[in-house]
Amino acid sequence: MPSDGTLSIGELAARARTTVKTVRFYSDQGLLPEAARSGGGHRRYGPEALARLRTIRSLRSLDVPVPEIRRVLDSGDCLEAVVARRLDDLGTQLAALRWREAALRALQEGTPEQLAERLELIGSVGVPPSTSAVAHYWRRLLPVRLSARLRSTITEAAVPQPSADPTVDQVLAFARLHALATAATDHCLAAHRPVTAEHPDLLYDGLCEAHQLVDAAVRADRAPGPGEALDCYVAAYARASGTRDTPAFRRALTVRLAAADHPVMSRYWQLAGKLTPDLTLGAADSWLRDALAAATGAG
Secondary structure, rough: OOOOOEHHHHHHHHHHOOOHOOOOOHHHHHOOOOOOEEEOOOOOOOOOHHHHHHHHHHHHOOOOOOHHHHHHHHOOOOOHHHHHHHHHHHHHHHHHHHHHHHHHHHHHOOOOOHHHHHHHHOOOOOOOOHHHHHHHHHHHOOOOOHHHHHHHHHHHOOOOOOOOOOOOOHHHHHHHHHHHHHOOOHHHHHHHOOOOOOHHHHHHHHHHHHHHHHHHHOOOOOOOOOHHHHHHHHHHHHHOOOOOHHHHHHHHHHHHHHOOOHHHHHHHHHHHHHHOOOOHHHHHHHHHHHHHHHHHHOO
């Protein structure tokens, strides 16, 4: 090392146990500033460059992008924040790989007759899969006059998230759910739209509360029947209709709900149930309709 304490590019490479080409690359990227140039125009680096180069190489070994390394070295960006972002990115990449693996197995395990259908279904879903099309389906399905708060709450609860480590059945279920949502025309939506009301916020606020009560009942292994959950459910419909909960209203509501039941929604909840271990809104509503039918003698 000369008297000024600087290192040549070869000396720096040797001390860091890397190549001159690597040192030159990081210099050209602006990650490793030169301290000076020799009389012959050769690069010289200060003694702090060795520690800086080791930091760069360590971060690159973890696949941290060059711009993020620059922020850590020059802008005071917190290393912990960079690590957290890389972990998030890695989680997304792993989820995509697991989805691809399960999707390939779905194709591998299908019969020759199923192959074309499965390929089309799976090919229409992004990697990693996005729930945006299914969420859009619900935003179109819910009443226009429903408040933004309830629209968001119901959509979040109704749209199942793809598993981070899906099975073949879950890949196919999500792909079919995605196809159902994207294929829904305005005419179809009108046909399988949930029962509407003059005051949708009153209805859906009550339904959300009733569904939570059903969740507790199901966890307690209670069969559909009279109780707080059913009373809350019927009261929501009665309030939204501007009437009272009476035996006559319950009988009429039983008929009304049975008539509004649509195979598309039944299919939606069947598929959604394969994607989550939790009780779906559809399963909760089915429990309540069974409870109502039993209470009115229609079951």
